[in-house]
Amino acid sequence: MRFMTQLHQTKIRRRQFLRNTALLGGAIAFQAKLPAWAKSGRNTDLSGLKAMAGSQFALQVAATKHAIDGKQGRAVLINGQLPAPLLRWREGDALTLNVTNQLESDTSIHWHGILLPFQMDGVPGVSFPGIKPGKTFTYEFPLMQAGTYWYHSHSGLQEQLGHYGPIIIEPKDADPVAFDREYVVVLSDWTFEDPHRVYAKLKKMSDNYNFQQQTVGDFLDDAQKEGFDRALSERLMWGAMRMNPTDIADVTGATYTYLLNGHSPLENWTGLFEPGERVRLRFINAAAMSIFNVRIPGLPMTVVQADGLNVEPIETDEFQIGVAETYDVIVQPKERLAYTLMAESNDRSGFARATLTPQLGLVAPVPELRPRPTLTMKDMAMDHGTHQKDNPAAARNKLANTDHIHMGHGGVDHAVMGHDMPAMNKDQAHGHAKGPGVVGLATNPTNRLAERPHGLEDAPHRVLVYTELRALDRNPDVREPEREMELHLTSNMERYMWSFDGVKFSEVDGPIVFHDNERLRLTMVNDTMMPHPIHLHGMFFEVLTRNTADTHKPRKHTIVVKPGEKLSIDITADAVGDWAFHCHLLYHMHAGMMRVVSVREGKAPA
């Protein structure tokens, strides 16, 4: 029970709503005999993260021991907290943040999604030299935005060790989102292994953490269900490509404990509500490698913000949150019932979990993990016209997708949905990088923004898709792009190599150059069989979800590019300086899936 005393009960409220905290510790449910996933856990009011507010901050980065489920592990924390303190800022304020490095190695803080002068962005080797051991670095920048963001280390693999925390920026003007109470929900992944060891293991045996692979027994089951020939031809098809259809996540619940606000499923972080209240949940995926599928059985969620920027409210039952994305949702529980907030890792090897309840001691059932999905030919961007007929999983996938498009995206512009961008460089369009680091696959990539994420195709409820997101405010720049670029996301899982256009960051020759105020269209083609949350520092981009003329495209700082997908984002290069651009899966970035984008003054050469 020691963890209780370590917690700070700072509740975040909009309207005055005082709650008697004497209940704390009164009700502790503990079912020792149940399997871990079924335990309701200790139901205590862990509703707040320790918050710091104002415009002056002092943050200490230090190595420490941290206990998860009673086991001690090595951590790098800010002010000794996991997650790091919730920073509450106000739009329009000028901030001063003194960050002191008490580690024996360099550190840094990157303010994820914050628009600021590039030299304050906190990426060692790009925006500044890093913070040396024993030194204090002062970040100073004005706040020009509002919303939910987060901050984390951009040095080494410190992020895996707990070096991340949430940010809330209150808007200068009235918040268009009405709510009575709010909670931050920081999702993350924790390992007791040294992260460098995790990476080294992946380099030696890339399927090291996959304990959900297809077995001989699975083959016999499939043979019985689908017929021997079909089961065999499916296995042969994957075998011919040396691809593993169960490769959904590289690092899994085999080593990870999934955390919600720093708490394991057993610890059961709990948020209180009064029936009828509008509760704002600010989801942040601060995991190193884990994409989560989030739902609250029995409680619809209205998405009101994505990546810190308001969107037109859209009600859903489940959404996927890629690493580094944020989503704000409103829930309005009307009855005096407890609800389980379930965040499954996308490979279903584990979950993070919380309880929302009107009363301490109440818990709701924790749903069982759903079966692990498998990849389909569509994820390989192979010619699915011929293969899907033979592949029941793919056929199902296709069916589900068609449904989505019919379900309210009738106005889909085929110039966007297809991939014949008018000014596309034809050489680039299907030009694959070659070499040991590239298993070139995407011969027929498709736009999958209207599709449900992996494993949710058949979920018997609503699932958020990117095309449902629509910016609340008109896009600030609706110019057509002057220039288009194409970038391939490339990999060789067998060697655990990850790159853009087949070139690792360590080998790349110079930055990607943007010109000041230039309007660009960046098309990304995912040649790999994993979803990649791609993050651009310093600038929001518009996602081409519907048609190019839409003036309310969702603006994001991070977007998940699905396997076999080709999608486009529009960027206004209005932030002069050097910025990091990378896959936010930590070990993919570490392997080289990164570039520097340099926004340079002066006009683009004609």
Added chain:
Amino acid sequence: MKSLIMILLMLVAVTPVLAQNAADNYYDPWEMAKAREALKAEHGNQINTLILGERLEYHSNHGDSLMIWQAQAWVGGDVQKLWLKTEGEFDIEDGEFEEVELQALYSQAVSPFWDLQVGIRHDFDPEPTRTYAVLGAQGLAPYWFELDGQLMLSDEGDLSIRLEAEYEFRISQRIMLQPRLELNGSFSDDDDISVGSGLSTAAAGLRLRYEISREFAPYVGVSWNRSFGNTDDFVRAKGQESDHVSLVAGIRFWY
């Protein structure tokens, strides 16, 4: 001296790009140059290692028991590696090594699944010893066959070839059934080490292992070994068995 070299290196690194790296206008360009180098090293330029003990096993064969090992290790980047391979036999009754082979190879990844390897092999046993130049290809063939093929030229001028193939059936998430086949052939006779031209020896095995952890797995299995042609004659002349089946038990590990 060392610091002088550092300064010179940094000058070289900094001078042409001063205007190119935006942060140099705000921070010490030398510090930035160092940070850029560190950034590169940390994003794709790591040196990795593997030590893989594929087979460390006991062979029972009509009471004539042997210890057999086969291991490999590499150190390097994604493309270029130094690769060591060793295998051998130790006769427990006689307390003697019968075969001891060590290879040191330079390995270059030439395609997503294949490495080209070149180097030397030295056999410490049997006597007389032999040293070989080795050219090989190791990789993963379609349908998940692990292959290793080597062409070897001995210091006696004899050319030989070795092919190894492995496959893994996943019985459960931790239990693997591994068939393995090894073929050795020679283009000429080398009487002194009992190798004859043509297909010389073949070994086929089936091993069932349990991965207590991914890194450590005990196994049991069966191994069939046979010699052919002229090699077979050499082996028989020495009064050794040329065709035998052994039960094996061992461990597979990696780090």
